[in-house]
Amino acid sequence: MAAVDISPAAALYRRALYPGPAAVIYEGHEISAAEIGRTAREFAAGLSEHGLRRGDRIAYLGFNSATFLETLFAAAHLGAVFVPLNFRLAADEIRHILNDCGAHTVVVEEGHRELVTSVRADISARSLLLVDTDPHCPTTGEPGPEWTPLSTLRGAHRPVREPVVLHDSDLAALMYTSGTTGRPKGVMLTHGNLWWNAVNVDAVVDTRADDVNLALAPLFHIGGLNALTLRTLVRGGTVILRRGFDPARCLEDLVRYRVNTFFAVPAMYTALARTPGFAEADLSALRSPIVAGAPVPPQLIRDYGAMGLLLQQAWGLTETAPFATYLPARLTLEKTGSAGLPMPYTEIRLIHPVTGVEIDGPDTQGEICVRGPNVAAGYWDNPDATRAAFDDRGWFRTGDIAYRDKDGFYYIVDRLKDMIISGGENIYPAEVERVLVEHPDVLEAAVVGVPDPKWGETVLAVLTCAPGAELTVEEVREFAGRHLARYKLPTGVQVVEQLPRNASGKLDKRELRRSVTAQATVATTV
Known part of the structure; x- marks a missing residue:
């Protein structure tokens, strides 16, 4: 039996054959499946003319948008590999990822154009495309000769071949991990x-x-x-x-x-x-x-x-x-x-x-x-x-x-990797955090290990609290001690306005360790 085609582009085009509700409502604007499919086909044709082939990598740098999705479907149409980029990364991180994946094409929203321009000499991408088709991220000024407006690829009515047939083992995307322990993979x-x-x-x-x-x-x-x-x-x-x-x-x-x-x-x-x-x-x-x-x-x-x-x-x-x-x-x-x-x-x-x-x-x-x-x-x-x-x-x-x-x-x-070892005992921060957020004055809690001359590591709690609340380390230890063994209790507490998070909404503990360790107040008795 022949393998089944599981291309998301082909699935979208099949959906577009039948009347139905809007496929996307982007910032209040309704877009049908037929419209998305038509745009993806035109985009795929333009990308093909720019040399993008099956297996090549096409990266996208920008916020959530209809263009993001259309780029994904256009990549699938050609059998190319989609590489969505974290829009909060710094230039060095973007440079690393584009070189690591060997991106052939990079699609960029206006707000990130300068960043990509700054690393242009250090990346091998053959094509830089600037999104000029989205009123929610309008272009400003002259982008420079190295940039191709996306509208020029999507506007022409070119003949478009049928989408590449895709099976289970065909590579769809490279999604880079947050890199909290080193370079993103x-x-x-x-x-x-x-x-x-x-x-x-x-x-x-x-x-x-x-x-x-x-x-x-x-x-x-x-x-x-x-x-x-x-x-x-x-x-x-x-x-x-x-x-x-x-x-x-x-x-x-x-x-x-x-x-x-x-x-x-x-x-x-x-x-x-x-x-x-x-x-x-x-x-x-x-x-x-x-x-x-x-x-x-x-x-x-x-x-x-x-x-x-x-x-x-x-x-x-x-x-x-x-x-x-x-x-x-x-x-x-x-x-x-x-x-x-x-x-x-x-x-x-x-x-x-x-x-x-x-x-x-x-x-x-x-x-x-x-x-x-x-x-x-x-x-x-x-x-x-x-x-x-x-x-x-x-x-x-x-x-x-x-x-x-x-x-x-x-x-x-x-x-x-977040485990704290204190006096030979293993402490898992999430276990402590779950107890701390039960305190009526605590909104959010994050726990990290900090160096300690006696125990090797000890527990530092970083909290966001309700307006006007002031918690001492002794109060926190007294509350948490009702639910946790003594060796798991925080020996330091710091109250902050907000906890650092990455673009995915996850707590950024590497940044947390960097920013708060030296400022923590330490318990007088442990």
Whole structure:
């Protein structure tokens, strides 16, 4: 039997053959599937004339937009590899990624043009395209001769061949990890990885062909792109697309568009819940609000549950495209804090992080390993990193620590690399953070290890607090001591206005360690 074509471009074009709702509502402007398909075909033809071929890499630098999605579909049409770039990266980081992936073409929004121009002499990209077709990011001034306006590629009526047939093993995207432990690595996601995640999601989440999905998380992040957005586009639903996240506008969109599905990181749900009018808003259409991408405070789940909104926790990484586990809505309150069960077509096991021996029993912490058709093929041009993370049987070592309860549900403890070793004892920051955010005056909590002459490392808590609240380290230790062993208690506390986060909404602990360690106040007794 011949392999099935799973090209997202082909799927979009099939959808466009039938009348239906708008495929995308971008900043209030409705765009049909036929319009997106037509633009993607014209774009693909123009890219082909500029020399982009199957397997070549095409990068995109900009905010969430219709052009972002059209670039993805045009790349799939040609069988090229899409490389979405984090729009918050500095010039040196962008230079590294463009050289690492060997980008043939770079598509750039106006706000990032100067950055790319600054590294132009150091990258080998053959074509720089400037987005001049989006009124929400208008061009200013003369871009320079090295830039080709995107309109010149999309405006001509060229003959367009049919999209390349794509199968499971064909490379779809390179998505670069945040690089918190060094240079970012390019995660090789195949079309099979993207497709099988959608199969997993549709098997266990209450998703439907005509869903309205709100896309606010950055699309360069696998959660923003492939948790729900791509599946909604190719299956007949509508994506409400915003260039970024604003809590008040998010609430308006959820109500106005009767949103059914929504993926966001915990910090976004926290901000949404604090928005004036949230408690009175009609969110009855919201069937599947999924929370993932960072540790989820159980109190956040309970707060939403008290309003009748069942946040559905999932867990995964860029390498799992993104979901490996999911907690069904009906178990949200019964299993609060759990990341759920393995996805239907995904295997999970726990191993001892040092010996690699598999852990069979319940309530024993170990490193999570994942295997399945949604798991990435490895890291681009990085065989050492690939060998370190992927074994010859297809198991991916995630670096996340978890345990499994007697019913088989998984609970994420923390990242292995964030573990604090104090006096020979292992301390997982996420465990401490979950306790600290239960304090009535604490809004957010982050825990890092800091050097200590006696214990090697000790626990530093960095908090954001309610207006007017002042917490001492002794008060924090007294509260946390009701729930945690003494060696896990913070010996230092600092209150800040906001915690540093990357563009994906994840806590940036590397930046946190740099910025607060020297300023912490230390407990007088430990």
